[in-house]
Amino acid sequence: MSVRGDRLAAEDVLLFANASITATGQREFHSGEAHQRLSLGFLHDYVLGNYRDLYTATLALDINDHNAGLIIRRLLESAGEASDAQRRTEGRLIARRLESLPPQRVYRLFRELRTAGVNNRRTRAIIRDWLTTRPDPALDAVKYRNALKLALRHTHLAPPSEEVGAFLFASHRGKRFTTPLLDTWREAHYAKNRLYDLPFTVAEGFAARHGIDRGEFLERIAPRLTRLERLRLQNSARRHGAGSVPMDLERMPLTRLASYVLSLPLDDRARRRTELEEALTAAARRAAGTESGRWGRVTAVLDDSFSSSGSTAKRRRPLAVALASHYLLRALATEYIPLWTSGRADALLNYPYGVTPLGHRIIDALDTGPDRLVLVSDGWDNAPPGLAAEVLRVWRSHLDPDGRVDIVHLNPVYDAGDFEVRRLSAAVPTVGVRDAEDLPALVELAHFATGHTELSELTSYLAARTRGFLEGR
């Protein structure tokens, strides 16, 4: 490939990496769901068609589950176009990625493969291998009954055990099972008390069937809830007067926790301030790990304008990422100054409000003389428009040509029109961000995003990431 072709390839791949970190095919503040899906679908087809190896290697990056599913599906669909060596790498990467995906995503992927009529030998082997890694086949059979049934039917695989096979495919007529969970499921059809031993999503259906009061149900099912179900059901539990759905905030991942905090009314946040602050700080410290306190003087410009409210599908997601980054950067830095675009200082009581005077805030931030400047924003700079870009350009070209201050722009929103996260300026690297926890790795990736990266560098970076990913970090 020519030098220009190389550069173009590097740009395309970085663009795709950014998109696969941020885009979820859901409605965003500025564009609708259909537009997002169309744009993302095109991008996947384009990158797969032109750079199959690099497309595969993206699986080793911190991309989101939605895109991981899309990549795996497209790779399996187009298995015929791959060479033997490519297939081997692809197979290993897919298997590794499937392990880390949540099971419901994997089952959805299998269902999509079935709809698309993909049933090659490789696909069957991948599904078989994944199913053997499942720790409790009986739980999967109960919780993902239809999905598992469809997967087995599609691939003609033998069920994990004879009883699970009977559970899925045979007619029951009141026959007892020897596996306890399967038998509980049988009993829950007529015994109200038994359903509390089932997984929440299954029990919910039985509860509706038995007409059990929601509040009572939530209170009694509480011990069976998973961590994220617990977080999700907090407000519902309060509304239905179920007193005790206890939650251990300490163990929550940082960005989820930030989302939860932002879902609370301001009064609640003010009342539980110490508890929430502590949980966020602890989560941030965990995410920072060994990097803690090693970033020097950091100033952050964090976007809490109205557009950070996200959409009905992603409520306040951009603001949650900014809030999580705020706590993480505080843990990473030795000296930390946060600047919110609205000018407010109390991070915990933040809500999306007003315009985005990003340019003015960046000037303020540079005035604090930091070693590192981190911008977290969706890139829609409107008060006045284009000032941020000009400030960054002039700063880089005239005021700080040696790059004394390390500036990175993190963008949590995929812009469907540009097939990219929206950039602020060519002078400053922009990377997509999904979870604030990935921030240190993303800042590393950002060094490739300055616009003059060689393809060879990028390929070796991706190869290293792939090796690390396959060896299981």
Add this chain to the structure above:
Amino acid sequence: MTGLDLSGLTAGPAQVRGGVRLVPLLRAHPVPDLRLHAELYDAELGVVEFGRHSYTSYIPHGFVADWSGDGTPAAAYGTQLTTDRPDRMRLHFPHRMVRRLDRNRLRFLPLHLASEGYLSLHFGGPVIAWEEWSRRALRNGLSPRAEQAYRGVEVNGLPDALRVFEIHPDQCGVLIYVADALAAAFVLPHPDDYRVLHPSLVQDLYGELIHHYSFHPPVDEFRVQLRESAIRSLDDLRLHAAQQEQTWRHFHDTTLAGGLLDSTYMWERVYRMGRFTLSRFLPPFRPKQDNHIGETITDAKGRVVYLKTFRLAENQVRRGYLLNRLADADWHLGDTADQLGITEDQLGLRLNSAGFGHLLRRDVLDGYRARARRSP
């Protein structure tokens, strides 16, 4: 005849989406003793009765103005929404366009006040019974007179632009440009009122011209451009950024909004409320220029506290213009034609194409047509 006094309001940086440019108007000192809020009607059609005539129109919402006589801040929005909602599917009969609800409260229908002013322009018809005018024109005047407008949701791209618009903390108004033509101006006394009434902009009326312009290609943002050669430090950077904003404001006030602000208007006072005055205004009807009708609430010094305008389409301007010229010449066709510098036949045909053909006697109009055919 005076212009609009928008002192106290400054234009903020514009936000663009597609062909729609929204320019916020910021108020450093909000007006504390007048508050506006929306009163929603469930019924889509409203009939306003005044005298023997009735006025039927689409009424999405009314505004309620609250003021306090002694200058103390008025209570916030929302607490006084006391009027009972009418049942669904029933026609709603607000008695008049402006109605006092209480000693310190007034309900009025936004833009209807202004369009009523326009529709009733020389509503009585010919004042002297020249023989060219039809019997109907002499008996009924211009009645029935109807004009078309589009709802905001029908203007391509406007609902989206309003949805993603980020409201400034001290914003009290907005100027809406479609394909860089000023479509409407909306000013309120207090930022809190604006925040609440911002969504009502999609329910407002917009002229045919604006609806047509909304299918034009997207407009560009006026992005900041800094001259790096003059910048030596961060302070310079700050200074230049401020200068750029100043430049934009000047450009906006003189060029973009010039059509609205430089014009002089005919005013008609509708209601006095404490130190505030509710009035409506009509433009001078100059063809091929911006012509806005509108309504305002002004304070004792004549400064605009509330403003809502509607941009007339070109044929609406032409109608207003012809009516004014006819009225100036006491509805005499020959005199009017002389003043316009055209022949009587041409004037007759112009009246016909402006939609006033029914005012002329049939045989007279046919005569004009025949002569125009003979002498091309």
